[in-house]
Amino acid sequence: MVHVALDPRKKPRNIKWTDEFRVFLCCLYKFFENDHSVFQNIFNRRFEQQIIEGGYNYPVRYSTLHSQWVCMKRLGDPLWGRIHLSSFEYELRAPHENRAVQEIQTIACSQGWSIHEKLEDNIDKSGFEYREMVVPQSLRGSPQSQPEAQPQSQLQPQNSVPHDAYNSTPHPEADKEVSEDTESSTLVHGGGKICFWCHSEGLESQKFCSAVQPGHMPPILYRWWNVDSQGINSMDSFVAGMFSKAKKNFFLPGDILPEEFNTYFRRHIQIQRTPSPFISTFKSMLAPVHRALRNQEGATVSIIDARKLEAQIYSAKDFVQENSIRIGTYNGAGEYLIWGEVPNAAIICSFKVSQLCRIASENTQIGKLLHLDMISSYKINRRALHRALAKGASALDMQAGLAIGGLLSLLQVPYQYSKDVSEGIAYSWRVKRRRLPWKDFFEGVQAAYLGVPPLISHVPRPTLDNNNDNLNAFESSDEELLFSDYDDDDGEEEGDNDKNGHLDNAELPNEQDDENRSSGAIDTHFSTEWVMITARRKMMLWSCWTALTRKWEMEMT
Structure with missing residues (x-):
């Protein structure tokens, strides 16, 4: 609770709505079942300090929250549209949406409030239209230099929140306390008047798709490939097809005209059989696993640390939206194109899909969670598959971890x-997450790496003894771990051109090793007895985890 001295001479004011307030409010409505008291409590808890220090009425009542949300929709607020018109699926969410959802869940859990996450989007978006405003004369230039009227479809903002979505600068246009002359601003089309929001972001001057900024990039990317994939693909590096034969001919996006760049991009996502300077990756493991299961032919999945990539990365979704491209049901969601190459330093690990299938068949709980047979039976990775996975999903508990x-x-x-x-x-x-904390799940993940229950020990792990120096089996990360912030869907069309593939044929793990690992007293089933770990064992695990964390912090500093 924040205690701020109040001046009795000052009358509390109605809240001034910032972008941060609006984004949080829209995420409440979009992702959670409407509960008046819980919505009010969570909003006031999250922004308690800003509201009180700003001298606004506290607490903000639910009626005020709802009126603001309705007003945003009615006035065509771009933030309302960018949040509510984007996909409900997790893989499609922008990073700021994931952060808001996580904050909401954390606040509710810490206060003991019950809030239910929606299973599907039920917001009525009919009747919403982005507003357009007159650009100030100083920004429009002379009448002779005014551009021709643009089609309305080109003036509408993209369905993604701008980088400054959490900027605390008030947006008086959608505020209930806006001035009268602001509210009476003429909504116009053409006639030399352009969308104010597009102008403020410089969208009208964009010539080609901009690279994704580091802060808006998923920390982990996934790629699938097989013998038919274009370019050079191996367990430890990737080179795009255009540069696979002669790296001396390598060039950067800035070395070519925007029109040429757009042509390369369009050909790549349309899967034309021409050399491409791009390498396709995805933000979700489900997309490449689905394609690997469907295509086989030695299909391999690689996990990439996007934070260690030096090349420029582009969002296929942004390109499709900006250029109004239609390729069947493909919308570019969840697909990221890397320019040129992926070095060995950025590849975390690679595994063949046959290895994944073998692990799932040998370990009952892993197989039940992955549903590989179900995934391979669906032609495309879309809502039908997602719903089928949700029906048979495990709960977010220690057993799933x-x-x-x-x-x-x-x-x-x-x-x-x-x-x-x-x-x-x-x-x-x-995985079913409703009203379930992540703590038990992550404890399960930690326990699996530490060898509790008896797992096949591919990854070196420290022994639980009193020697604190025996912790070097884990290498510390060179970078600070980031919470997973994803902004797109799995994507439905594979962006790789299937031509001129070169594959490093990595052999499968030795089957004799599997026999040795499975011999003795090792049971590959995760029984419920192991899930209910005793208090003593949990204490030992936690002590070891604390020691590991302390060691990593010392190494990083």
């Missing part, structure tokens, strides 16, 4: 990436 942690251990995913990757799998495979 043990299964996913065991899977990552077997796939040799380094421990420092286990949180990002396991959380992404939980979302993509629709």
